[in-house]
Amino acid sequence: xxxxxxxxxxxxxxxxxxxxxxxxxxxxxxxxxxxxxxxxxxxxxxxxxxxxxxxxxxxxxxxxxxxxxxxxxxxxxxxxxxxxxxxxxxxxxxxxxxxxxxxxxxxxxxx
Amino acid sequence: xxxxxxxxxxxxxxxxxxxxxxxxxxxxxxxxxxxxxxxxxxxxxxxxxxxxxxxxxxxxxxxxxxxxxxxxxxxxxxxxxxxxxxxxxxxxxxxxxxxxxxxxxxxxxxxxxxx
Numbered sequence: 556x557x558x559x560x561x562x563x564x565x566x567x568x569x570x571x572x573x574x575x576x577x578x579x580x581x582x583x584x585x586x587x588x589x590x591x592x593x594x595x596x597x598x599x600x601x602x603x604x605x606x607x608x609x610x611x612x613x614x615x616x617x618x619x620x621x622x623x624x625x626x627x628x629x630x631x632x633x634x635x636x637x638x639x640x641x642x643x644x645x646x647x648x649x650x651x652x653x654x655x656x657x658x659x660x661x662x663x664x665x666x
Numbered sequence: 667x668x669x670x671x672x673x674x675x676x677x678x679x680x681x682x683x684x685x686x687x688x689x690x691x692x693x694x695x696x697x698x699x700x701x702x703x704x705x706x707x708x709x710x711x712x713x714x715x716x717x718x719x720x721x722x723x724x725x726x727x728x729x730x731x732x733x734x735x736x737x738x739x740x741x742x743x744x745x746x747x748x749x750x751x752x753x754x755x756x757x758x759x760x761x762x763x764x765x766x767x768x769x770x771x772x773x774x775x776x777x778x779x780x781x
Contacts, residue, residue, distance in 0.1 A: 586768065586769065588769055590772070595775070595777070596774055596775060597670075597672070597759050597772040597773050597774040597775045598710075598759070598761075598772040599772070600769060600770075600771065600772075603769060643709065643710070647768075647769070652698065652715075652763070653700075653712070653715065654700075654712075654769075654770055656709045656710050657709065658708075658709050659708075659709050
């Protein structure tokens with residue numbers, strides 16, 4: 556079945572690293588994604604990882620995938636106030652045709 | 667690249683009227699578009715998958731006669747909420763399937779308020 560879970564809330568200080576976690580249940584996922592949603596806006600694709608990869612780094616973002624434990628994480632280095640948003644992980648099966656979204660994690664960055 | 671627009675961004679209408687929301691892929695062609703609904707502080711709920719030139723595929727529990735979807739071209743899909751009621755008030759987001767990577771690119775959303 557498809558079920559993607561995230562913790563609801565994370566608070567960090569500006570300049571610290573943020574780690575947002577996600578667990579999924581469908582082992583046949585081909586791609587896993589991280590999206591960012593700012594208030595009143597649509598979703599912005601941040602990064603993605605193919606299921607045969609363990610790690611992907613893109614500037615301040617690092618994605619780790621533990622396929623054995625079905626665990627995905629997003630690390631944001633040097634978190635800034637502009638990073639405050641809701642972050643959704645999502646998985647696709649069979650190549651992007653349909654996404655299953657996590658519950659979303661609200662990241663709050665404090666000064 | 668991979669920009670998706672929605673129009674209008676915000677609409678307020680009276681109960682019983684119909685509202686049309688447009689979703690356009692601006693710099694790429696999308697044979698597949700998706701329509702989602704999002705309630706406050708919740709995740710996205712997929713309503714339907716829209717394929718160019720064919721009938722949309724609706725998710726379980728979504729009334730196809732109430733939420734009419736038309737995907738007449740490779741860059742435009744429309745969602746019409748017919749005979750809208752206050753319970754239809756929500757944030758509607760569309761996405762278009764891109765190929766590099768094979769994922770969905772989202773529009774900015776439309777806030778519908780039915781009085």
